[in-house]
Amino acid sequence: MAQNQGGAGGGGFFSSIASSFSSFKEHVNGLLGYEGLEVIDPEGKGTEDAEIEAERGRWKGEERDSYWRSMQKYVGADITSMVTLPVLIFEPMTMLQKMAELMEYSQLLEQADNCEDPYMRLVYTASWFISVYNALQRTWKPFNPILGETYEMVNHCGITFIAEQVSHHPPISAAHAENEHFVYDITSKVKTKFLGNSLDVYPLGRTRLKLKKDGVILELVPPPTKVNNLIFGRTWIDSPGEMVLTNLTTGDKVVLYFQPCGWFGAGRYEVDGYVYNSDEDPKILMTGKWNESMSYQPCDLEGEPLEDTDLKEVWRVAEAPEDDKFQYTYFAHKVNSFDTAPKKLLASDSRLRPDRYALEMGDLSKAGSEKSILEEKQRAEKRIRESRNQEFIPKWFDMTDQIAPTPWGDLEIYEYNGQYAKHRAAADKSSSVEQVNIETMEFNPWQFGNITESE
Structure with missing residues (x-):
């Protein structure tokens, strides 16, 4: 994508963008006004919409310019946990809940577990x-979890899902999900690079999936993600690069290439690649768009489709509500509701966060103030831990001595300790049914009780 650089301007800022569209038409959008920023048209709209698209965003002009000035000092830095962001750019969901959204299409894992063909098993998984990735294209930011915060999900395909924020600096989340067909474990950590009007996100996590029938273990290395037009223009997400899924049991693997978004949206969403055997011979080609569907077809050693075979669809995105305020799917609404909450919900659950709930109710002022209160309580807890020379100990995951290398840095591994299954079994056997009321059940992830901000 091309970039033009020039002096900052007021009204001329957006008119210069429109002018560059008119001048180059079939070429990439230019941007005059702030050095090192990009404005493109990923939806491929016409040039007459250039100025409108450039102005479209979450901030009003004064707020946007003020925020840009405050963020300039962070250009080139990892801002994972060092910057306090305004709730205006948030969605009413935490990162722990976002992790649970992967469970929406878990029927694919049932198909994989029941599949006898090892290569089709990789197609499904x-x-x-x-x-x-269809959920990840939402451009609102989820809340960073408080240390000790959890998220529980039941009542979906027999899955029990538990996630916990196990570290604050650096931010690390761990999650475990299981039903009769699979066991899913992840230690999630990200590294970021703030580039002005965009943010590069590098996934340092380790993701493992076990299919129970044959006991095969799969490990994922996802591509990095780029968040474009954070401040100026329409915010959009791209994940160019390779996704590699390896069967650690057999050596078979899938390598899929996420096409980068080109000029005027060319190639956006497209995914292509192959399932390979342990000798790295292509067996099945895969193609599709991560926001629509994926299909597969057997291929020869040159990667060409076999004669007398057809391209068959394996997954298609479900219908979503129209004009949803936060671009939520029906499943995202379930994740955010108490319909998927178990009996005796943990008081540390994300749904109970007062800032999240206030944002969901549309009260940005209260959401901002509640977010500040929670963050100050978290800092107070840290001071208490340091004064007592104590370390934070997660409840449902244990830190191991394993260090996993990733393409973007090393990762300390947390493993599910099995205690949540015991807790859940005891709670489910209880005859008492507690009706969760977000307005009366207090959010409490605190190690030392619900301390005041001043402590």
């Missing part, structure tokens, strides 16, 4: 991992 790779499609499952791709399915979450």
Whole structure:
């Protein structure tokens, strides 16, 4: 994508963008006004919409310019946990809940577990991992979890899902999901690079999936993600690069290439690649779009489709509500509701966060103030821990001595300790049914009780 650089201007800022569209037409959008920023038209709209698209965003002009000035000092830095962001750019969901959205199309894992063909098994599981990218294209930021915060999900395909924020600096989340067909474990950590009007996100996590029938273990390395037009223009997401899913049991693997978004949206969403055997011979080609569907077809050693075979669809995105305020799917609404909450919900659950709930109710002022209160309580807890020379100990995951290498850095591994299954079994056997009321049940992830901000 081309970039033009020039002096900052007021009204001329957006008119210069429109002018560059008129001048180059079939070429990439130019941007005059702020050095090192990009404005493109990923939806491929016409040039007459250039000025409108450039102005479209979450901030009003004064707020946007003020925020840009405050963020300039962070250009080139990792801002994972060092910057306090305004709730205006948030969605009423936490990162722990976002992790649970991968469970929407878990029927693909049932198909994989029941599949006798080892290569088709990889087709199903790779499609499952791709399915979450449709949710990741939402451009609202989820809340960072408080240390000790949890998220529980039941009542979906027999799955029990538990996630916990196990570290604050650096931010690390761990999650475990299981039903009769699979066991899913992830230690999630990200590294970011702020580039002005965009943000590069590098997934340092380790993701493992076990299919119970044959006991095969799969490990995922996803591509990085780029968030474009954070401040100026329409915010949009791209994930160019390779996704590699390896069967650690057999050595077979899937390598899928996420096409980068080109000029005027060319290639956006497209995914292509192959299932390979352990000798790295292509066996099945896969193609599709991560926001629509994925298909597969057997291929020869040159990667060409076999004669007398057809391209068959394996996954298609479900219908979503129209004009939803936060671009939520029906499943995202379930994740955010108490319909998927178990009996005796943990008081540390994300749904109970007062800032999240206030944002969901549309009260940005209260959401901002509640977010500040929670963050100050978290800092107060840290001071208490340091004064007592104590370390934070997660409840449902244990830190191991394993260090996993990733393409973007090393990762400390947390493993599910099995205690949540015991807790859940005891709670489910209880005869008492507690009706969760977000307005009366207090959010409490605190290690030392619900301390005041001043402590």
